[in-house]
Amino acid sequence: MVRLVMILLGVDYLRSRWRSVMTLGLLSIALGMVIFTDALDGALYFPIVPFALMMLLEGLATLAVAWTGIGGQRKLRYAKGTTFCLSALLVLIGGEHGNFVLSLIFGTLFLVDGALQIVSSRVVRFRRWRLATAGGVLEIAIAIFFYQPYPDHYAGTVAYCVAFGLFFGGWNMILLAARVRRLAANPAAEDPADVAASEVAMRASSSFAGAVWDGPPAPHEPALTVHVWTPVGTAKSQPRRQLIVDRYIAAVDRNGTISTGHAALETPEGVYISLYPAVEIDRSPNEFTRTLRATRENDVPGLFQPDYATESKAWCPSTQQVRIRNYDPVRLERFWREYRRDTTYNLTYRNCSSSVARALEAAIEGASARVWGKGGGWKPLLRIMATPELWVAAQVRKRAATMAWTPGLTLDYARALSMLADPRHSGWVKMARIAVATMYRSRQRWRAEEHAAAHARDAAAVTAEHGPG
Template structure:
């Protein structure tokens, strides 16, 4: 939960760009300090009025977001309408639980928090134990901490039932405040030519080591320039057995038993094509899942960069889905790719086709919302449902790895954010439902 909130803050600063905040880095520090003070007051139960006001603000935000989603769902038909109701209903229910703590006590809200901590804690710790990427021990400890908080909420120990819920909410608020303080201090020392992705808060997995360092401005593309095209081959359509989440986001086997993780590429016409694959077909036969997905250097293999989409179609097949993004910085994208392609080493969970596409996309989108009113833009982004969706996707990728399914969802979400920023909440969410529920065909060969 706290990780998703932190990732949303980092993504918002990435899209606005560091230049708007560098001169006033102290404002971030002050805002973060105020949040830390609020967190201490909540955790210690120093003011009932402050606690209730915080609950009302959080609960009201969830309820309003759910209500904003409903108009889009009503326009859907049949089974998709009922599936679509899950998201706004969950948001409204979460808001209702938070608000109920103000009037009826926090037992229901504590149970909901505990369940969320248990689910996220098990997923985070479990995936870290399997993938064992750089920093996996910290991820395991975070998952264990979430499980510990769940036990505290359910047992009412060591804090009294009246304090354990404010403690958890205060912890969430405090971590957000601490992140703002860190960002402010880091932005103060960030050189003008360095990308925000080079800050340590982005660098835990080493995915942004090639973020651009550029002299001078990096203007956005013109309206008549070609868009960035993110293409995805998903393994879903060729799956021999139907396992919706696993097949879409991890891997599948086709009717012939061939293993497929899917594939993702990024293209900017006429001459930039990002496609990272292992030099030889990947065969997991005879290996345990833990060994296959290990993210350490022991699983590094030689890789290759495909030359063009036409070559991949000729050698393989056409992509299942493509997403166009029309607002970006071509200079930042090219600088990122110039650094990354110097090393073709491939790792199935830490340096794969999806990792490079996601990192390149974020490099290209730095500063797309730069403007004269960065603080208003920051507030607007933090209240946008698409930012919440993007943060959840990044949270899953951070705790596991980027996969073609996650890249597809992320590219669609970022496209709505940067290319359709004047659309209402309801229209954005309707577009999200229309795309995320697509049952796209997959591929039947090994992939990157």
């Protein structure tokens, strides 16, 4: 999440605030230690019931406005609201049974995530796979801590969760502050041409200040487009449906051929990023397992496609598109200028999806600061931290970093980032607007009905006075 927050806010925004971020991180860790220590003896001073009531209210409020979301946003709100309500009810039910169920839920989440991280890192063997393995071991240790009843017989489950949340959140803020502090100068200032282009981009981006949109860009609006060819949509023959696998990894057709899909990025300025192996990789089941390793022996020559029209004509149109208004064409052009010098292709660590993900991050750098940063202050940071899509994007990025970027993960990542870069109206604002519009239409309809009734009464009076003829 550290890297993602840095991308969305931009180094320029964070550089002048690194001391405050560092202080908040240290305070968060200190508070987490106090809450964790308090829970060890089972006699809680932590206000557990007020905390549960706040969670319940937040969950009910989220469910109340979930229907106003669009697509994945609606599903995410329903998931968040249901999770908050269920957790709060388990806390309020209290007793040994409620705390035990919560411990099982949290422990299982940590166990599954840790085990998946260990297995994927050892299979893929990316550059920092040992560090990822250590993180997975830590998650399994936390899962064991939740499973076993010592020392408080599950009475401190919620307090432990809050403490771990403060620990990890504080640690992320410290890492963020440390990274920003090391970036003493803006790399864009090194090239005079980039400086001039950045000034033009800053003037153009002023139109994004305070902007909030009702939905994705219209077809006629200029926007960055992420094209995704899903594995199922690009299978040569009828695929064998496999839940989750054919969505995020690969689809296997009835002939045994593996389809991994594809991803590309396109902008109105003419940038088109689509990396493909120059020679088709053997994707039979036996060879596919070997090529998953992110090692040098699996590097092959790659080829960048010229444009979307050429690629879609030679293959097929993309099956999914995600469009984003708020992006920086200058930063994207700078990234593309450097990235295309190396045409190496690796199925795991440098493929079409990882190329698109990196380009997308370069393009949306500082997007939240452009929208919410007018007048300075902490509003951009608070806004993105309160947006559920930040957590989704962070989880997708983490999973891709420990496994591999795939078209399915890239699609989810682009959708989450589009909500952060192009913020939508909050559910309450949208619901209020819908309510006002509904009342206005109802009033107009009532007036029309009253006018029609009055006209009918006048006609009846005239008929009664002068007769039917």
